[in-house]
Structures are given as structure tokens and as C-alpha cells.
Amino acid sequence: MDIMILTIVFIIYIFMLVAVGYYAWKKTNSSEDFMIAGKDTHPAIMALSYGATFISTAAIVGFGGVAGEYGMSVLWLAFLNIIVGIFIAFVFLGKRTRRMGHSLGSLTFPDFLGKRFNSKFIQHASGLIIFCAMPLYAAVVLIGAARFLESSLMLDFGISLFILAVIITLYVFFGGIKGVMYTDALQAVIMVAAMLFLLAFVYWMFGGITPANSALTNMVDLYPASAIAGGGTGWTTFPTAGSPFWWNLVSSTLIGVGIGVLAQPQLVVRFMTVKSDKELNRSVLIGGIFIAIMPTTAYITGALSNVYFFDELGKIAVDVVGNNIDRIIPVFINMALPEWFVYLFLLSLVAAAMSTISSQLHTQGTAFGIDICDSIVKKSKKIIDEITITRIGILIAIILALILAYSLPGSVIALGTSLFFEICAAAFLPVFLGALYWKRTTKAGAIAGILSGTFVSLFWLLFVFEKTAAGLGLCQYLFGISTLLPAAPWPYIDVMLIAVPISAIFTIVVSLLTKPPAQEVIDKSFEDIDNNKGSGTQ
Structure with a gap:
């Protein structure tokens, strides 16, 4: 690899990021600009930022590695990403979120829930959950990009993590969400160009779509024995229904990520950055x-x-990769693709990581500054700068992500992504849907839903779900067994299938058993929705 060419490419790329970040910084003049981009983001910028935040190195390297191990059955996740993550999210949740968020004057996702239910506790608790859980997701995204830098440049893994963290932190720290979204859009264009070429080249290399897929199908006798033992049937076929592999694929990957996207705070807030439904x-x-x-x-x-x-x-x-599936995509790109494309793909992978992590840092920073600290300090009547304390949260967030990234084991990217998506879904999805669609949802019901979803998900991850319970070892230490429910299928059923229904039940039952919310709270929350405002071009 020609280091001189790569250096020039990266200098140009960093210069472009700095220029875009500087432009965003000049456009950031208030807390509203820093948090939700002044509610006037161009729809193309919003869509590309949403996509670049959603699809990171976790998808490219982590789930690409899962496909390398188990085959094309994971493609169903791409289908769910489009139907649920885009169409349902934008049309059925995005419009109501935008209208209600603007009506309430919300700056963050926890702020949105807190104002919808007139509860500071909900805002503080939601902010704390996000701030504590998101470093895991940020860490695995950092790992994905650093692994490719390690494979391509022979650069030390630890040094790669540090360089990425410093660059990302700078433009998030100064530019706020405008800096995040504008750089996201730039990076999304690079990512699309690289992936379109990669798809075309791979199928060209194997002689076309049919020959390539047939060659993979005919390798069924080489399918990993561990996957077959768990219910796998081949590289291009779906696993046996009800098998451990089927449960892991369907509950963890397809449902956990495919449905869990609806309650991702870093994505939800983007709906509030546009001025009308037409933009959505x-x-x-x-x-x-x-x-x-x-x-x-x-x-x-x-x-x-x-x-x-x-x-x-x-x-x-x-x-080939010594069972570390996080290295499958990087090693394949470096071996099979022309050298010039390795440069482009490295750039796209760094772009994917930076776009997602920048959004994560901004979300964690606002959770710390607006939802955890700001309200508490205001109660004590102290003057505080929201942007300054948010920036402190950003610095704390990147430090936590780096510590985890240095500590986590191999083959963790896809699992770490799934876990974060599922914890957010368990804590927030039923309450978020209730906030948007059910006026009878009460403050007590929302609190019960958030707390039950959070605690049940943590219990399931620590003591039942085999992948995490056995890996963490707490269940083994306390009870002498790796999981409290060893009989199939319980160790393979993902947390989302258990915690989300329980959270929904608590939300509904407690809401029905408690006093309905005050009419003025409902009127304020649903004013724009009931009057169908925001559907035009204003």
C-alpha cells in the first residue's frame, strides 16, 4: 500500500470535514441550533444523516462478518431496515414526533418524553439510561473502523482507536448537531460510492449474480459444524425453525435491530430537525x-x-480470520480488491464510523447536559450554559467509549450493536408509541414502562440470555450455572422478545389504573397533531 497516496487522500478528506464542520460552527448560534439544528434542516441532509447514523461500521464490518460466518439469511435484516427503519419510522412515527416535539419545545429525546408526560423524573431517568448504555454501541463502532485501519495500514489497534476518537470529538464538540448532520451527509455520499462499486466488483469477480450465489450454495458441505449443530442449514438457506441459530438470528438480529431502531434516541431526534411533514x-x-x-x-x-x-x-x-468474525470484511477487502479501492473503502469505513459515533457523542452529550445535569442545576437556581455542560458530556462519553473499546473481546461488534438497540427498545419503545398515539398514557404508566423494560432487559442479559450471561459470568458466580433457564429455547431468546412486551403491559395496565393526564397536558402535546398542523410547507 502506498502510504503517500493514502496520506494525501486522508488529508483531503479531513480538510473537507474541517470545512464542513467550520461552516456548521458558524451556523450554530443558540442551544436550539446546537441540539436540533434550528428545526430547519434540508430533507436530503436529514435523510443522509439519519442513514449514515443508522448504518455504521457495526453494519458493514460487524453484521458483514456475521454473514461471512452464517450466510445470506441475515439479508432479511436489510429488508427490515428499509420497511421499519425508514418507511414506518418516517411516516408513522417521524411526523407525529416532529409535530409534538416542536409543540413542546423539545431539544432531546428524553426532553420530549419528559415534557409529553410532564415529568422531570422521566427526563432524568431516560437521559441516564442513554448516557450509561450508549458507550457500548460507540465502542463497537470504533472497533469496526479501527480493525480496518489495523488490517490496511498495519497501524496499531490502540493508536487507531485514539486517532478516530480525537477527530470525531473535535467537530461534534464545536459544531453540535449541525456539525454532525452536515458531515454525516458528506460521509454518506462517500459510503454509497464505495459500496456500489464493491457490490458490482464482487459479482463481476465471480462471473455474475447467479454463478456467485450458486457457488456459495454448493459449498454447503463446508458450512461450519458449529452452525449446523445449532440449526444452520447452509450459506443461502434459512436456519431450522426453533433451533438456537434460528432464535439468535430472528430475535437478536432481525427483531432486535430491525425493530429496535424505532426507539433509537440518536435517530428520533432527527425528526425534530426539519420544519414540516413535507420535508419528511x-x-x-x-x-x-x-x-x-x-x-x-x-x-x-x-x-x-x-x-x-x-x-x-x-x-x-x-x-482465515481465526474465528474473529469482525476481521472477515477487512481481510477480504485487502486481499480481493484493487489497491486503489482499499483506499476508498477505508475512507468509507472511517466515514461510517465517524458519522455514527458523532451522533452517539452528541446524543450522550445532550443527555448529560440537558437531561441529567441541566434540570438539576436549574432547580438549585444556578446559572448554567447548556452548550458548555453538553460539551463536558461529550468528552466523558468518548472517554467511556475508548475504555470499552480497549477492553472488549473479539467478534463483539454485531452483538454490542444488538444489545444497545434492544435495551433502548425495552426501555422506550412502548412508552414512545404511547406518547405519540395513546392520550390515556399517564405519567405513572410511562415511568412503570421505562423502569420495567430497563430492569427486565438487564436481568435477562445478566442471568438468562446465554451469549451475555455466560460471557459476563455473574450468573455463574452467584448461582453456579451459566444461565438460570438452561432448557431450550430460553437461553437463545433475545431480551427484546421478553422485555418489550413486559414494558408494554406495565405501561398499559398502570395507565388504566391511574388518574388520566390533565387535559391541558394533552392539549399542549397533541395540539399540532389534532389540528393536522405541519403537513404543509411552513
């Missing part, structure tokens, strides 16, 4: 195309890497 409608097509290209290409490439590795080395992907 225009965003759907752009976001849908972006999501259709990005994960689909990563999953297909990961699965077909087995054909390449077997032809070249006589081994399947997991054997």
Missing part, C-alpha cells in the same frame, strides 16, 4: 435508497467472501 416525505426516498445499498452490499460481500477464501486459500472465512 421527501426524506423517505433518499433514506430508503441509502439503506437499501449499504447493509445489502455488506451482507452479500460477507457471505460471498467464503467463495473467494476457499478458492484462494482452501479455507472458509471464519478459519
